[in-house]
Amino acid sequence: xxxxxxxxxxxxxxxxxxxxxxxxxxxxxxxxxxxxxxxxxxxxxxxxxxxxxxxxxxxxxxxxxxxxxxxxxxxxxxxxxxxxxxxxxxxxxxxxxxxxxxxxxxxxxxxxxxxxxxxxxxxxxxxxxxxxxxxxxxxxxxxxxxxxxxxxxxxxxxxxxxxxxxxxxxxxxxxxxxxxxxxxxxxxxxxxxxxx
Numbered sequence: 001x002x003x004x005x006x007x008x009x010x011x012x013x014x015x016x017x018x019x020x021x022x023x024x025x026x027x028x029x030x031x032x033x034x035x036x037x038x039x040x041x042x043x044x045x046x047x048x049x050x051x052x053x054x055x056x057x058x059x060x061x062x063x064x065x066x067x068x069x070x071x072x073x074x075x076x077x078x079x080x081x082x083x084x085x086x087x088x089x090x091x092x093x094x095x096x097x098x099x100x101x102x103x104x105x106x107x108x109x110x111x112x113x114x115x116x117x118x119x120x121x122x123x124x125x126x127x128x129x130x131x132x133x134x135x136x137x138x139x140x141x142x143x144x145x146x147x148x149x150x151x152x153x154x155x156x157x158x159x160x161x162x163x164x165x166x167x168x169x170x171x172x173x174x175x176x177x178x179x180x181x182x183x184x185x186x187x188x189x190x191x192x193x194x195x196x
Contacts, residue, residue: 022156026108084171
C-alpha cells in the first residue's frame with residue numbers, strides 16, 4: 001500500500017493505515033479547471049497546528065501547494081477543478097527531483113473540498129474503502145496491484161483508469177459517505193498577499 005507523505009499523514013490522523021489512492025491519470029480535464037481564490041494563503045491543520053499548508057497561485061488555474069510538517073516541506077501542484085458543481089484538488093508532482101510526493105511515476109491524488117470558509121474542510125478518496133471495493137469487484141475501476149515483494153501489507157492499488165472513467169467513478173460516489181470519511185479541517189492563518 002502506498003504511504004501518504006508526512007503532511008497528509010498528520011492531516012489524516014484518523015486514517016490509521018497511512019495509505020492514499022493514487023492514479024496514473026489526472027482526475028480532471030482542462031475544461032474542468034476552476035480556480036478557487038478562497039484557498040490562497042497559509043493554513044494550519046486544526047488538529048496539528050504545527051502543520052502548515054501554503055497555497056500560492058501557479059499559472060492561470062493551479063496552486064503551488066507547500067505542506068510543511070516538522071520543518072520538512074513537501075511541494076506539489078494542486079489543480080482545483082469541479083465535477084457536478086463540487087470542488088476537488090488533483091495533487092501531482094512539480095518538476096523538482098527533490099520532491100518525494102507523489103511517487104516518481106506520473107501520479108495524481110484526489111482531495112475533495114467540502115468547504116472553504118470559515119475553515120477549509122477536505123478529504124481524500126478513502127483508500128481502505130476503495131481497496132475493499134476493488135477486492136470485491138476488480139472491474140469496478142481499472143487498477144494495477146503494485147507488489148514491492150517484501151510483505152503483503154506493502155501491496156497497494158494504483159488506479160490505471162483514464163480521466164473519463166475516473167470522473168464517472170467519482171461522480172457515482174459523490175454521496176457515498178464511506179468514500180470521503182477521512183475529513184480534516186484547515187484554519188486560515190494568513191491570507192495571500194495581493195500583488196501590487
